[in-house]
Amino acid sequence: MNPANSPLFSARAARAGGDDDAAAGLQRAYANQGMEIDYGSKRFLVIDAVQEMRSAMNATLSSFGVTKIEYAHRATEAIGVIKRGNHDVILCDYDLGNGYDGLHLLEELKLRNLIKPSAIFMVVTGERRARMVISAAELAPDDYLLKPFTGEELKQRLDRIYGKKMAFEDLDAAMLNEDYFKALAECNERIAAKDPFLLDFLKLKGKIALTIGDHGMARDTYQTVLNARDVPWAKMGLAKALFHLKDYSTARQMFEALLAENNRVMEAYDWLAKIHQAEHEHVEAQGMLQRAVELSAANVSRQKKLGEVAMRNGDFDTAVKSFQQTINVAKFSFWRDAGDYSSLAKAHLGKGDVMEAAKVAADVRREFRYDQKAEMLATVVETQVAIKQGNESRAQQLLNKAKQQFAGVANEVPDNYALELAEACYRLGEDAAGGEIVQKVLRNHHEDAAVLERVSNLYSAVDRADLGQAMIEETARAIVGINNEAVRMAQSGDIQGAVQKFIQAVEEMPANVQVMLNAVNAMLAYVTRNGWHQEYMETAQLYLDKVKSLEPASVKYLKLRDAYNTARRRFRT
Missing domain, CATH: 1.25.40 (Serine Threonine Protein Phosphatase 5, Tetratricopeptide repeat)
Structure with a gap:
């Protein structure tokens, strides 16, 4: 029997394809009917910007015994409530305002490890088009529910999810502890046994395979799903695996097919941009990211990536807009980073707008006043401004100050901050100091493609591309030499x-x-x-x-x- 032919596999596929009635029937048939949940003991959080909807949800939850309910009307408030509580169920409206949605909130909660593995996160939406976005999302919620709905409908969904949470209890612990081999072994056992939650175990196996870099396993897992059912998340997973396996042509076709079905599957734009970059089509990569931010402007990483690509393409107007939007969206979130201000300042300098760049340095000092690393970065930005103004004496004074600040936090400074200082050193003729900083970064990250690209871009910016390539190669050789010498020592006893x-x-x-x-x-x-x-x-x-x-x-x-x-x-x- 094909594992994808299990009943619950069919239920999941039906829901992903939009056939909610068929899915609900199948799920009721195969749910854990014997389990009685005491919802009076569970802590609920309702996140909705509309007061009337919060009141309606209170009545709905009360209809099946829920008594412990908290409320939030925006994402920042919700995060504060979640930090204080230990919620069992989070019901979140899809549209949280200003382009921010329930999936963005879920992503932040997962990255910050703010919700326990056994907690239920359900998205509530009145938009039918949103369900296709949700079903294809990388960090999908436990379920979603279309408005309007009754208390009985919500309770049935929660009953089913609790059954699944219990089935995944051991796996949750392994995933929380990042014991991926144990989690994979458990997935394989459940798949071989044709578990009632078979599709979920296949989905998790594919996710783990991508996480640990076993892209062949990920490809085969997602292909198994697609051989039986056409589900968006499996297409997305397979396309990602093919990208990592450098089959860019097939991956491109799959991402484009996902967008043809639903142009709001936002991840597909990001991955198509990655394909363009891998094939050195940087203008096309920028265009793809611009299409994405026009649809969803509240994604920090996407805005930042657009700014970086635009800078590379010399489109400083777009870079300024993107980095400013990055700062605006991230300001009260986990992604708040002084490095984005530095990028904005460089974009202003690229336009020749020195005064705006100087204002950004002041913003860094105000917004990150107790952060010594950000203070150092602000001094570097001021150095760059002085260089642009042609005030070499002031630039040198500021550079000396930045180097002193760097010495006090050198082991804590993010690599991108350190490389900004190195670039300033090179621009003022302090090649030895700049080279020392770059070499330290390279020695710690000699195999990190993103860091190597940043280093290459730095040396290109100061018209020393050959020197940058030589440093990268020399550092790699030195580390390989250390490893080879140690291996020879071990082999000799x-x-x-x-x-x-x-x-x-x-x-x-x-x-x-x-x-x-x-x-x-x-x-x-x-x-x-x-x-x-x-x-x-x-x-x-x-x-x-x-x-x-x-x-x-x-x-x-x-x-x-x-x-x-x-x-x-x-x-x-």
């Missing part, structure tokens, strides 16, 4: 020497994920051969914790974490 070599490398490159993982690998090899070593195992744990904070989905990290836990059990039982 000097595992302890290899461990010390890697520890020294980590001290020099404290944020380099690959170097830390190589060090852990060497320490585990030492323990396997020579027995327990307390200091090495403590250091390995420290490095693994650091990598988890930087790249929790790294397959190498996940394997080494399992190997570390195995070693602990072996020697400490």
Whole structure:
């Protein structure tokens, strides 16, 4: 039997395709009918801008015993309420005003880890077109409900979702702990057993595969779904997998097909822009992102990306507009970042609007007055303004101040802030200082494509593209050399020497994920051969914790974490 032929698979597919009546019937037939939920003990949050709708929802919820209800009328208020509470169910209107919707709110809540895995997040909407956007979204809610609806209809949906939440309880814990291998194993078991929630397990398996970078597995998983049913999220997932596998042509066709079906599947625009960039079609990438922001202007990452692409294309008017919108949308959110102000200032300077750029520096000092890193960045912006004005003496004074500020926070400064300082150094002829900053960034991120692109753009901006490429290649060779030397030491029997070599490398490159993982690998090899070593195992744990904070989905990290836990059990039982 094709796994996609399970009854609940059909129910999910029916809902995704818009056949709500068929879906509801199938779900009722296969829901956990024996489960009685005590809704009087559950904490509800209703998010809706309209007072009358909040009042109506109160009556609807009361009809099936809900007594603990809180309310919010906008996203920022909702986040504050959620921080204070421990809500079991969040009912959120799709349209939250100013271009911000329930999916944007859900994304922020997930990224900030503000809602527990067992919480239900349901979107309520009066727009039938919204359901296709919701069904294709990357961070989809647990369900959505079209207005108007009765208390019985809402209760039936909640009953079904609670059944699913219980089925996914073990997986929720694994996902929360970022134990992706355990989650994958559980998914595979449930899929093989033709679980009633089969489609959900296939969807989660595809998501995990994309997260850990196993794009072949993701492709095969989503293709399994599509072989049986035409569901938008599976098309989206398959297209993403094909992009990562560099099958840009097929991926492009799939994203375009999604937009042909529904032009508000916003992720498709973002991925089409990525394809254009991968194929060096930067003007086309900008056009695709502009189409997207015209439909949905309240997405921070999309506005920021549009600004970056526009800067690359020399379209400073669009860059100014996009970075300003980025700041406006992010101002009271998780995405608030002084780096966006710096980007706005550079766009103003690109237009020759020095006074506006100077105002941006003042804005940074006001908006981030207690942030030393932002203070340093504001000084860099002022340096750039002075350079544009031709006031070299003031520019040099400001650069000296920025370097002093940088010295106090060098290990905490985001890479993009550091690279802005490096560019200012190069523009004032301080090549050694600029090169030292760039090299530190490169040594910590020698395999990070985004960082390498930023470095290349920096050197192109100061007309030193050849030097930038040489630094990138030299840094990569140096790190490979360290690794090769340590491997030779280990192969010759000097595992302890290899461990010390890697520890020294980590001290020099404290944020380099690959170097830390190589060090852990060497320490585990030492323990396997020579027995327990307390200091090495403590250091390995420290490095693994650091990598988890930087790249929790790294397959190498996940394997080494399992190997570390195995070693602990072996020697400490």
